[in-house]
Every structure is written in C-alpha cells, then in structure tokens.
Amino acid sequence: MKVFSTGLALSTALTVATLTLTVPMTWAQDGLFGAYDPRQQEDLWNEAIYLQSSGQHSEAIEKLKRAAHLSRINDGLNAKSQLPYLRAEIVSHRALEQLAMADERQAYLSRIESTTIPSGPEKVEALLAQAEWHQYALLQNIDEEEETTARMGKAWNFYRRALNESIATYGEESEALIPALEGMVRAQYLLAGHRGIGAAMPGKMDRDATNYAAGKATFKRGLSVLVAMQQLNRDSLGVSREIQAEDLLRMGDWAWWTGNRMNAISFYQEALSLANGENLAESEASASEENALDTANDELEIDAESTPTSDAPETEISNTEPAGTIAPTVSTLNADVQKGLSEVAKLQDPVVEALEDDAGQPESEMAASSTEPYPAFRILDIPVALPAVPGFDPVLDIKQGEPAEGDLVVSFNISATGKAVNLERIQFPLVEGTRGPERVLRRLKKMRFRPVFEDGKPVESETITWVFEPKHWAMPGSVATEAST
Numbered sequence: 001m002k003v004f005s006t007g008l009a010l011s012t013a014l015t016v017a018t019l020t021l022t023v024p025m026t027w028a029q030d031g032l033f034g035a036y037d038p039r040q041q042e043d044l045w046n047e048a049i050y051l052q053s054s055g056q057h058s059e060a061i062e063k064l065k066r067a068a069h070l071s072r073i074n075d076g077l078n079a080k081s082q083l084p085y086l087r088a089e090i091v092s093h094r095a096l097e098q099l100a101m102a103d104e105r106q107a108y109l110s111r112i113e114s115t116t117i118p119s120g121p122e123k124v125e126a127l128l129a130q131a132e133w134h135q136y137a138l139l140q141n142i143d144e145e146e147e148t149t150a151r152m153g154k155a156w157n158f159y160r161r162a163l164n165e166s167i168a169t170y171g172e173e174s175e176a177l178i179p180a181l182e183g184m185v186r187a188q189y190l191l192a193g194h195r196g197i198g199a200a201m202p203g204k205m206d207r208d209a210t211n212y213a214a215g216k217a218t219f220k221r222g223l224s225v226l227v228a229m230q231q232l233n234r235d236s237l238g239v240s241r242e243i244q245a246e247d248l249l250r251m252g253d254w255a256w257w258t259g260n261r262m263n264a265i266s267f268y269q270e271a272l273s274l275a276n277g278e279n280l281a282e283s284e285a286s287a288s289e290e291n292a293l294d295t296a297n298d299e300l301e302i303d304a305e306s307t308p309t310s311d312a313p314e315t316e317i318s319n320t321e322p323a324g325t326i327a328p329t330v331s332t333l334n335a336d337v338q339k340g341l342s343e344v345a346k347l348q349d350p351v352v353e354a355l356e357d358d359a360g361q362p363e364s365e366m367a368a369s370s371t372e373p374y375p376a377f378r379i380l381d382i383p384v385a386l387p388a389v390p391g392f393d394p395v396l397d398i399k400q401g402e403p404a405e406g407d408l409v410v411s412f413n414i415s416a417t418g419k420a421v422n423l424e425r426i427q428f429p430l431v432e433g434t435r436g437p438e439r440v441l442r443r444l445k446k447m448r449f450r451p452v453f454e455d456g457k458p459v460e461s462e463t464i465t466w467v468f469e470p471k472h473w474a475m476p477g478s479v480a481t482e483a484s485t
Contacts, residue, residue, distance in 0.1 A: 041067045041081075048088060057092035064089040080116035083109070090133075099142045106133050124165045124176070131158030131183050135391070138190055139203025148206070152191055159183035173236035181229040182390055185250075188222035189257075189387050198258045199386065199448035202393045219258050226251045242377055245271040249379065249450070250388070256418060257386045257448050268380060269456055275380075277373035380453035383414035383461045388450065395447050396440065399467040403427060408437040408468040410444070414461040418449045426465070431474065439473045 048063035064085045071082035086109045093102035113126045134155035137143065143151055163180035170176040193201040196210035197218050230247040233239040252267030273280055385394060403409050409427035412420045423444070429437055444466075451458035 041070050044070075045085070045088075048085075052088065052092060052095075055095075057095045061089055061092045064092070078112055078115050080112070083112060083116070086112070087129075094136075099137065099140060102133075103137060103142065106130070119165060120169055124162055124169060124180075127158050127162035127165060128179055128183060131155055131162060131187075132391075134158065135183070135186055135190065138194075138205055139201075139393075141204040141206060145206075148194065152187075152194065155190065156184070156187045159187055173232070175237055177232060178229065181225060181232070184225045185222065185229070185254075186389055186391050188218070188225060189254075189389060189392070192218045192222065192258060200395045200443055200446035201387070202395050215258065219255070219260055222254050222258070223251065226254055241274050241374060245274040245377075245379055248274070253384075253386050253388055253450055256450060261417070265458070268450075268453060268458075271379060272453060272456060274374075275377050277376045279374070380450070383418075383452055383464070384450040386418075386448045386450060396443060396466075396468065396472070399469050401467075403467045404469075406470055408440055408470075408472075409465065410441070410468075411463050411465045412444070413463055414449045414451055416451055416458040416460055418451045418458070420444050420447065420449070421460070422463075429470070431470075435473050437468070437473050440468050 044063045044067040048060040048067070051057070051060035051063065068082040068085040068089070071079050071085065075081050086105060090102050090105050090109065093099070093105065110130055113130075117123050117126055131154075134151050138148070138151055138155060159180055163177060163184065166174070166177045166180050189198070189201065190205070192198045194205060194208055195214050195218065196208045197215050226247070230244075230251065233247055234244055248267050248271035252264040252271065255261070255264035255267060270280060385396075399407060406429050407427065408425075408429060410423060410425055412423045415421045423441065431437070452461045453459070
C-alpha cells in the first residue's frame with residue numbers, strides 16, 4: 001500500500017508539473033504580480049508574438065487585448081504604451097481576414113497616435129502606416145459603395161501629411177521624402193483606377209464608369225507627384241543616371257497606363273537617351289514634362305478592353321473631388337520648401353504646393369556638361385506589367401516553376417501598344433462551377449504593359465508564357481480537371 005501511495009504521489013506530481021508548463025503563464029503571474037500589475041504586459045507581449053509566429057492569431061489577439069487593457073488601467077485611456085499591442089492586434093486581424101475589425105482598431109490607433117506621438121521620425125512612420133492601411137483596404141474593397149470615396153481621401157491625406165511631416169523633420173532635400181511621395185503616386189493610381197481611368201489594377205477594387213472629362217486632371221495630378229520625386233532625385237540627391245532613367249520610365253508608365261501614349265513615348269525616349277550615354281540638356285529635360293502637362297489626354301485612348309467588365313456590379317460615385325479629402329486645398333509650406341515645380345504649380349496639387357520652385361529659378365542639369373559619352377545601360381528591352389510601382393502587388397500573380405495539373409498555362413505577345421495579343425491556351429483546366437480560368441484571361445486582356453522598344457520605337461515582344469494557379473479562380477470545394485488545347 002505504501003508503494004502504491006508513493007507511485008500515486010509521483011504520478012500526481014508529474015501531472016501538476018506538466019500542467020504548469022502548459023497553462024498560460026499569466027495565471028501564475030496574476031497570483032505573483034496581482035491582477036493589474038503592469039509587469040504582466042511584457043509576458044503577455046512575448047506570448048502573443050510567439051502565438052503570431054506559429055499562426056495562432058486568435059489566441060494572440062486575446063493576449064494583446066489583455067496587455068492593452070492593462071496599459072490603459074495603469075497609464076491612462078490614451079496611453080502611448082498601448083500602441084505596440086494595438087498594432088500587433090491589427091496584424092493578426094489582417095492575417096485572419098477580419099478586415100472590418102482591423103479597420104475599427106486602425107481608427108482607434110490613429111486617435112491614440114495623434115495625441116501621443118510628437119513631430120519627428122516616429123510621427124512620419126505612423127502616418128505612412130495609416131496611409132498604407134487605407135490603401136490596403138481600398139484594394140481589398142472592404143467598404144460599402146458610398147464609403148469608398150472617403151477612404152480615397154484618407155489615403156491621400158495621410159500620405160500628404162507624411163510628406164509635410166517629412167519635410168519639417170528632414171528638410172526639403174532629403175531622401176526621407178521619397179516614401180511619402182511613393183505613397184502619393186500609389187494614391188493617384190488608386191483614384192484613377194476607381195474612376196475608370198487607366199488599365200487593370202491589383203486587388204479587388206471596383207471601378208466607376210469611365211469619365212473622359214476627369215482623365216486630363218487625373219493625369220496631371222499623378223504626373224505632378226512623379227515630377228516632384230524625379231526632381232528631388234535629380235537635383236537634390238544627385239542620383240545615378242540609372243535612377244534618373246528609372247524616374248523617367250515611371251513617368252512614361254503613368255502616361256502609358258492612363259492612355260496618354262504620345263506623352264509616354266516622349267518620356268521613354270528621354271530615358272533611352274540617358275541609357276545610351278547621351279547628356280540630356282536642361283531644355284530637353286523639361287520639354288516632355290511641359291508638353292505632357294499642356295497636352296494631357298488630348299488623345300486619351302480608352303477602348304473596350306480597358307473598360308471594366310467586373311463580375312461584381314460597378315461602383316458608381318461622383319467624379320468630383322470630395323470636399324476636404326483629395327481636393328488640392330493644402331496651404332503652402334515655408335517659402336524655402338518651394339522648389340523644382342514652377343510649371344507644375346499651375347495644377348494646384350498639394351505636392352506641387354509643397355515642393356514648388358521660385359519663379360525664374362533654373363533647374364539643375366540632369367548631368368554635368370561633358371563631351372564624352374557616359375557608360376550605356378539597357379532599358380526597355382523586355383515588357384513590364386503595369387503599374388510597376390513599389391508597394392503594389394502585381395495585377396496577376398504568376399507561378400514560378402513548372403506547371404502542375406490544374407494550372408492554367410497561356411502564351412502571348414505584348415503589342416507595340418502594350419496589350420496582350422496572340423493569346424494561346426497551352427493548358428486550360430476545366431472546373432466545376434461558374435468561376436473558371438476565363439477570369440484570368442479577361443484580367444490579362446485588361447492589363448497594360450510597358451512595351452519593348454527598338455530604335456526608339458515600341459515594337460511587339462517575343463512570345464511570353466505565364467502559369468497561373470487555381471487560386472485565381474477556384475471556389476472553395478470546386479473540383480478541377482485538366483484539359484489541354
């Protein structure tokens with residue numbers, strides 16, 4: 001009997017030890033520290049991060065909520081100490097695709113950040129992160145129809161405020177301005193895409209019916225941001241000729257994507273001049289910008305393929321600027337901030353007002369005067385899917401590697417006008433249900449590509465083969481069978 005009791009005691013001890021290791025540490029901490037002891041927050045944080053890393057986001061959210069609750073109890077309702085917990089909670093909501101809840105927490109996070117973060121680098125990062133969320137929400141199409149316009153304004157304004165804060169923090173000639181300017185470029189693509197201007201965009205965002213009258217103003221606003229970034233790189237940061245050419249390519253991409261082909265070719269040809277080792281004089285450098293702003297959308301091309309044919313009903317919103325959002329009403333900053341955009345200032349864009357030149361101030365030349373050719377480099381030798389903008393996912397996610405059974409495999413060429421032509425179905429899966437790989441083909445036809453150039457002119461590309469996985473079209477539970485043509 002004594003042996004039995006000893007064995008039972010040992011077994012009980014081992015069970016208790018095992019439970020102690022597996023039970024959340026916070027139970028013991030409650031007894032050790034007290035229910036509201038702030039020392040629990042660090043352990044809750046560590047547990048939440050571990051749960052996130054292992055994909056247990058629902059459990060992580062509970063830990064983070066408790067840590068934030070302790071922060072508010074101990075430090076106040078608007079405590080800055082809760083910011084890391086809120087941000088991590090939003091990450092988990094996004095991972096779980098609980099976007100409505102993430103949006104609610106993001107709004108609360110913005111209120112706390114606005115009252116607790118002073119001007120400086122941390123403020124810039126917070127504004128950029130808020131803008132990124134609204135960009136993501138637009139691409140995921142989480143809003144009701146009437147709310148989309150307001151979110152467009154929020155995305156633009158957060159990027160604009162980040163630019164203003166960056167200028168105040170780092171100065172008007174700093175590389176630290178680039179992230180905000182990059183975001184403003186994305187905001188202009190979003191606005192144009194929603195209005196039916198331009199070609200296919202990534203994500204699920206609905207498009208309005210095309211408004212030809214809005215095309216010219218839309219193109220000018222987007223170009224003004226790209227010009228600001230180009231001149232910052234060229235005149236203040238002294239970037240390499242390769243980066244200068246890339247800036248010109250991006251200006252050409254914006255014009256090409258919005259249907260302004262003549263303006264786009266002018267930008268592309270200037271980039272080719274740099275790539276060929278030529279020295280681009282000041283007058284030549286500004287000529288295409290002036291022409292683009294003067295003739296924007298005079299010959300806007302919006303054909304049947306670029307007109308949206310979504311599976312969902314089209315969103316209908318007003319094409320006028322929403323008051324207090326995207327409308328260009330920002331007051332001018334300090335006079336010493338105004339540089340580089342004297343011609344573009346006529347557009348009355350917030351970016352223009354922030355980085356405008358004094359009248360008569362000459363632009364720096366794109367390269368030092370020299371009679372010797374510069375080293376050449378290659379550009380415009382392969383087609384590029386647009387919009388090729390940092391921070392955007394591709395319009396279609398291409399599978400890398402060998403195709404599997406059930407994948408869609410197509411070949412095509414990119415025409416001189418940047419469209420997918422000569423489309424051939426190499427492997428075309430048959431699926432049960434209404435959603436099939438035709439969705440991918442329709443989206444591919446709506447895309448625009450930066451074309452290949454030869455002898456300074458766009459030409460048709462060589463044959464391209466792309467592979468797409470069923471995730472682009474398959475409904476949950478659908479069964480796919482493969483058929484080739």
